[in-house]
Amino acid sequence: MSTLLSAFRLAALPVETNEFRAEVKMFLERNLDPAPPDIRARSWMGFDAAFSKRLAARGWVGATLPAQYGGGNLDAFSRFVLAEELLATGAPVSAHWIADRQSGPLILKFGTEAQRRFYLPRICAAEAFFCIGMSEPNTGSDLASVGTRATRCEGGWRLNGSKIWTTNAHHCHYMMALVRSSGEPKDRQNCLSQFIVDLSLPGVTVRPIRDLAGDAHFSAVFFDDVLLTDDALVGAEGSGWAQVSAELALERSGPERVLSSIVLLEYWITCLRRGTQAATHTATIGRFATHLAALRNMSIAVTAKLARGESPVVEAALIKDIGTEFEQTIPAVIEAAIAMNLDDPVDPDLYRAVAYVSQIAPTYSLRGGTREILRGIIARGLGLR
Numbered sequence: 001m002s003t004l005l006s007a008f009r010l011a012a013l014p015v016e017t018n019e020f021r022a023e024v025k026m027f028l029e030r031n032l033d034p035a036p037p038d039i040r041a042r043s044w045m046g047f048d049a050a051f052s053k054r055l056a057a058r059g060w061v062g063a064t065l066p067a068q069y070g071g072g073n074l075d076a077f078s079r080f081v082l083a084e085e086l087l088a089t090g091a092p093v094s095a096h097w098i099a100d101r102q103s104g105p106l107i108l109k110f111g112t113e114a115q116r117r118f119y120l121p122r123i124c125a126a127e128a129f130f131c132i133g134m135s136e137p138n139t140g141s142d143l144a145s146v147g148t149r150a151t152r153c154e155g156g157w158r159l160n161g162s163k164i165w166t167t168n169a170h171h172c173h174y175m176m177a178l179v180r181s182s183g184e185p186k187d188r189q190n191c192l193s194q195f196i197v198d199l200s201l202p203g204v205t206v207r208p209i210r211d212l213a214g215d216a217h218f219s220a221v222f223f224d225d226v227l228l229t230d231d232a233l234v235g236a237e238g239s240g241w242a243q244v245s246a247e248l249a250l251e252r253s254g255p256e257r258v259l260s261s262i263v264l265l266e267y268w269i270t271c272l273r274r275g276t277q278a279a280t281h282t283a284t285i286g287r288f289a290t291h292l293a294a295l296r297n298m299s300i301a302v303t304a305k306l307a308r309g310e311s312p313v314v315e316a317a318l319i320k321d322i323g324t325e326f327e328q329t330i331p332a333v334i335e336a337a338i339a340m341n342l343d344d345p346v347d348p349d350l351y352r353a354v355a356y357v358s359q360i361a362p363t364y365s366l367r368g369g370t371r372e373i374l375r376g377i378i379a380r381g382l383g384l385r
Contacts, residue, residue, distance in 0.1 A: 037263055047171055049126065052095040055093075056125050059073075069108070072124075080300065083255045087259040088259060105247075106194075107196075109246075133148075136148060159197065166218060167219075168219070170208045173198070175221065176194060178193075193237050203226035206222075212359040255296075257319060258327070264354060277344065302319060
């Protein structure tokens, strides 16, 4: 345990990020239309291609990618600040989010120069939106048992199978798909590869899945003899598992694994200040603030590792597990607080916001890996399995 905890030595954001934070705040004041809290609570699930375009014009999509590919050439700490401000404000960022956070850096690290020159400028201009094809029907959280298969053929590869719970697939141009390129499902992590799938290709079918909140963020995607050219393969054939492991460290450690419910929490505090129950909930708000501060420091510590070129897989899994619990606790506590004072009128915006977040919160422990998977990764990191 001490070895893992030492990875979270206190790390501070560089002082120069303060000026950048002020710049981001000013941009959001000028470019983000006012919205009620239940809309802002969607934030990184909120799809707004026009807003992503405005961010891209500032160099803030593909923020850490090199300028030669159209990126902002910012460091990992600046991206942390950018993500934190966008999420805290409730900006709709999901159009570009996955390409910016995962797909772009993956292509930069493992892709060919031709792939970099084709995809990265489009990502940075908010003209190419990506989704991630990992989960599959009937496999639960067992990512290594994927059965979707790419088979060698004349002219490239034939892709057959399906993916599910794919965020924004019905809005996206491309999928970064983890598939089996040889062997059998029993081979587990071996024989897996990543391919960039153009979702407009013949044989691709995308079916949105409507959730409890009435939104359709997720999709099921089907591949029926889809022809992929050789340049769709990312990295070496068979190296998909190692690439995905590095990719998931980016997905699991960022502010979005801590701040998914923050708009709701902030608005609840605003409502308390206007009413007579603020003193009743002082201790609860103090606990939330303490947990948030600790999680934020842990996330910054992992960002420091990413800035040094490390791949903190275990540390990211720990943040994601603890952060998910924090995010899911917020709507549950606020619902209970409202129920304790049934004679007090409830702010309609607060009621809608807590209803939305309560309905969507169960997905927090699915996206980016379930608790069971994350705790398995943590246990291996501690040498317990």
